[in-house]
Amino acid sequence: MEWMVPFVFGVGALAPALHTRLRVWSGPVLALVPAGIALYAAARQPAISDGAVPEFRASWIPSLGIDWAFRQDGLSNLFVLLVAGIGALIVVYAGAYLREHPRLGRFYAFLFVFMGAMLGLVTADDLFLLFVFWELTTVSSFLLIALDHEKEAARKAALQSLLVTAAGGLAMLAGFILLVDAAGTSAISQIVLQGESLRAHASYPWILALILLGAFTKSAQVPFHFWLPAAMQAPTPASAYLHSSTMVKAGVFLLARLSPALGGSDAWAATLLVVGAATTLLGGLLALSQDDLKRLLAYSTVSVLGLLTLLLGLGTPIAAQAFVVTLLAHAFYKGALFLVAGNVDHGAGSRLLSQLGGLREAMPWTAAAALLAGLSMAGGPPLFGFLAKETAYEAVLEAPVGSWLLAPLVIGTAVTLVFAAIRVGLSPFKGELGEAARDAHDAGPAMRLGPLVLATTGVLAGLLVGPAERLLVAPAASVVLQGEAPTGLALWHGFTPILALSLLTLAAGAFLYRHRERVVAAAAPGMAFERRGPAWLWDRGWELGLAAAARGAHAFQNGSLRRYLVVTLGVGFAVVALSLPLSDLRAAGPTADTPIVGIAASLLVVFAAAVMARARTPFLAVAALGAVGFGVSLLFLMFSAPDLALTQLVVEVLTVVLLALVLPRLPRPAKPKPARAVAIGVAVLGGATMAGASLVAMAGEPFEPISRFFEERSVIEAHGRNIVNVILVDFRALDTLGEITVLAVTALGILTLLRRRRPSDAEVQA
Amino acid sequence: MSSVILRTAARYMMPLLLLFSVFLLWRGHHEPGGGFAGGLVAATAFVLVAFSEGPAAARRSLPISTWTLIPIGLGLSSVSALLPLLQGLPPLTGLWLPGDKLGTPLLFDAGVYATVLGVVASVLLALMEEETS
Structure with a gap:
């Protein structure tokens, strides 16, 4: 597993060149790499679910005790499967979706950098190694959002997401340093064993606050959620991959990974429950009024990310199980629905729900995938999303604290998600043909593959719930719990209150859909609030900061x-x-x-x-x-x-x-x-x-002059009698190397200035 | 500036100055000199030609652009810094051939020489071209 990251990076470096050779075949050929990794991870999964934990550890920066260490436990391997498996589908999809895009080769390169970093992030067994990969996912996300860098909106969204997540990442790094200091090791597998002493440690509140800041910004929790809908400027394959099924999960992954170490305290539970509840509710409510398919999906993603945080805050065994099931189900259906949105945009020329309708005959394959994925999102039986909703309900109903508040909140949010699911999965395809879609056509095979496979996986995982639980859910949940995971995931538990609630949710969602015009109108003021909310504050703060910096610079650099x-x-x-x-x-x-x-x-x-x-x-x-x-x-x-x-x-x-x-x-x-x-x-x-x-x-x-040291050693160690020169080229050669580099940079600056004054002549004389 | 005396002197001085600069580089490890001083002396040689016959003539007297000397110099120094890695030694360890005449420090100093010459000559020639244009 230690080879995965450099291997994927290497493929990424070659991808643009490969693309110019292979042209239309570049997508399928490049997809073989993540597909191979997914198969490799799948082959290891049975052993891992039996408790095996493959490890690799090599010294990286020994003076700081930082290792190149990887570990493939149940949680890690689940993510490897998701990242590589969905990655393969996305690469195939992108090859077709961006076929006409002039920067497709570059897109592959960024995507593989992201994939490698994400694979490293989920398998790293060293906090600082994890941090490196964490930041690499941030940077590659920035590059992917700004792929269409001619568009100002894309640049702005890319910068915003970079600043929000990187600021959180820096806070997290400080938290990691404190955590490593408190635990005495940077090996994650060692840290998670010290939960009790860590929670009692004097710097625990700081560790918790700083690391949560990193996780919350990455996973778009309130009040940092605004970057995620804005990031929809990215090309759709990137949105489907990074901003729904993988990267935004990195924050909750970290919370899950560290919950044995940091979880279990009142501060942990209170923060995660409050932030998670606020995020899931706000995401659900804001999703109601969206007209753009991608933004609707983005807000519903924010909502699910909030639910995942909330479940981790509960910390009970059933909540851990619900966490894993929800995470998996969401990766399948949300990935599929994003690709569906891409197909609709591609085939019908619009992503706006108000302009779409009646596409089922023109786009039968996409419609089928949308229906299945939408059903899973709504939590309809027998799909995997149904199991996710049921276990989540069970977790909040049996919550040790505040279930009277959490249960209605989660159920209410689920209703908004049902509404959103019907709008995305059904409404573009039924009814009259929308005006924008007179000559709509279905996408080619490469663009059908992804949504169909993901949607079908949601069905299969629901039908084969027994093996899915044993092989995927339980191994991951037991890592979160550091103990035995609960069993008994099933489609049919008899007539239980939870089943009733589940059906009630579906019915309520359908009822809302019947009155969709009024729902959308009623929810519209929410967006006005959103525009004046944290995003507005963030933008103003950024502008003020830039203005202050400009004033400061002008005061000194007055020319x-x-x-x-x-x-x-x-x-x-x-x-x-x-x-x-x-x-x-x-x-x-x-x-x-x-x-x-x-x-x-x-x-x-x-x-x-x-x-x-x-x-x-x-x-x-x-x-x-x-x-x-x-x-x-x-x-x-x-x-x-x-x-x-x-x-x-x-x-x-x-x-x-x-x-x-x-x-x-x-x-x-x-x-x-x-x-x-x-x-x-x-x-x-x-x-x-x-x-x-x-x-x-x-x-x-x-003080004693240092020249004596040099006098004594110059001839013996550096074979030179001229001490000045020996210092320059041997004892202090690193300084000299730095100095000549500075010289070169200075010359670059001077020549650039001179040429700028007189561009044409310089060219002639050069 | 077209003085016959200066032009004639420059024609003889330039090769001498260049030789002297290489001599400084070579002997620098034991006697006064070194890559930095050598590079500066070599730059004066080009400045002298530029003054007597114009910057274009100075550029012609070198087969490659003065600008190219900078990456070459940085490259030489960096290579000499990294060579010890091949033997498993820390970077910038001095390695010597038998006889202690040739070694990575000399290569490093040659890089300094080229960088300094490249920087100074590029900047001064560019400024002179500004003047004449």
């Missing part, structure tokens, strides 16, 4: 070179001057053995500096500055620093050339700002500081 120099040098000298231990200052001057040439050179420097200060033309100033430099080189040479002298000399030559080229062209304002007096002040401060610094330095050796 006046003079001002930059005065500020930079003034602050620099002031800092040095303030930190000088002036008590150590000792006066010094020429002694009897100071060579006369040395004194002459010093006088030359002083004289040249005076000439420069008085110079009226830039050319004279540059020449005088050069003379200062030569005088200093002379001093270096005399006081046995030949290396410095040599470099200084050449630097002086080149500086004079440079300044002679640049200075005459700088604007010379009549009234320079800051004023000349300020410049003189900074210059005097600089001179005094440097003089003081040299005098203090001569006063003694406050």
Whole structure:
């Protein structure tokens, strides 16, 4: 399993090239990779459901104790199956859906990066490794949402989702660091065994808050839910894959994964129940009035994600079972319905429910898939969604706390989801042919495959509930519980109150659908609230932040070179001057053995500096500055620093050339700002500081000079007698490498600036 | 600037300066010199030609663009930094051929030489072309 991530990344890197060769076949061929991984995971699943846990552990960053560690337990492998299995269908689908898209090759690459990261995320057994993959899913989601980057809405949505989830991710990283500190290991399989001591730990509240922030932003929980409907700007295959069946589940996956470690406390239960309940209700209500198929599905996804969080907050065995069943059922039907929405958009030219209708004859295959998936979403027997709803009802009815509130809330939300399911799964296909769909046609085989397979899986998993429970549900639920998972999932339990509630939900949903115009109208104000809600706050905060940053930047970067120099040098000298231990200052001057040439050179420097200060033309100033430099080189040479002298000399030559080229062209304002007096002040401060610094330095050796170390080792370890050079190319070579990189970047900047002023000539002369 | 004296001097000085710069690079490990100083001296050679015969002539005197020298230099230094990895040693470990004359530090210094020459010559020549245009 450790090979999966690099392998999938590698395929992603090759995908664009492969696509230019294979053209229409690229989708099916590339899909072989995730299909193979899904088969591999499926082959391992029987052993894993019997309790085997394949592991791989290699050292990655030993100094930080971070491992390249993977672990395939029941929960992980369930997600591997979902990610790879749905991934294969999505790749086939995308190959057909985006056939005309100029950036299909790039889309494959992003999709495989996401797939690899998601596979890594669900199998990682090291918190920091998990974090790396977590962020990679965020980045690849950003790239996928903005695939149509010409559209401003796509760019905006991509940036928003990136900022929300990455901000949560950073909070989560801080939480991970605290958690690893508290647990003494970053291995997840070790951390989950320490639940009791972790919950008693002093930093537990912080750990919990920070990690929940990461999970909630990723899984679009209130009040961070707004990025998910906006992310519907992504191409439909990406929406179906990332924003319904896999990536948005990463947050609840993490909660499930860590619930043995962090769960069980009152704070955990209270937070998850409140946030989950708010999210599921709000998502359900906002889904009511949507007209766009994709946005409707997005809000219903928000609702289900809230339900999943709520179930984890309950923490009972039956809730863990309901969590896994709901997660699976949702992945099947929501993936299918998104692809159905893509087919309808593709075949009928619209995604708006108000324009759609009567497509069943034109699109029989899509209609069949939509019906099955919609039935599962509504929770109709004998589909897997029915089991999901029943176990969820059971979990909230038997909730240890607050069942009087949670049960009506969850059941009420389920009614809104039934309504949404009928609208998505049925209404585009029945009745009169909508006006937008006169020449509607069904999608090709590649685009039928995905929705049909996913919808049928929902049926099969419902009919084969026994094996599904034993092989998939129980192994995953037992990981969440760290113990025996409950059994007894069945389509038929006799005439129970839950069955009655289930049927009542369906009936209520159907009733709402009969009065759909009034329901939609009644729910419409919700969107007005949504537009003024957290999304609005987020946007305003972002704009204010940008404006403040712009003001700050303008205050410093006002474009006046003079001002930059005065500020930079003034602050620099002031800092040095303030930190000088002036008590150590000792006066010094020429002694009897100071060579006369040395004194002459010093006088030359002083004289040249005076000439420069008085110079009226830039050319004279540059020449005088050069003379200062030569005088200093002379001093270096005399006081046995030949290396410095040599470099200084050449630097002086080149500086004079440079300044002679640049200075005459700088604007010379009549009234320079800051004023000349300020410049003189900074210059005097600089001179005094440097003089003081040299005098203090001569006063003694406050610490042992490091040159002794280099003197001792230079020849032995670096085979060089020139210590300066040995330091540059051996002892401190990393610094040098950094410095030449900076040089190169600076040159890049300068040349770009010069070319920008005069683009055509530079091309000619180059 | 078209002074006969300068042009003639430059014609003889340039190869000497370039030789001197390579000499500085070569002896840098034991005596004063090194890639940084060497690269700067080499850059002065090009500046001298540019002053006497124009920046275009200076560019012609080098078979590749001064700009290309920068990635070459960075590449040489990076390669010499990574070479020890092949022997399982930490990056930037100094490796020497028998005789202690040739080794990765010299390769590294050659990279510094090329980068410095490339940066300084590119910037100064570009500025001079601004001047003449």
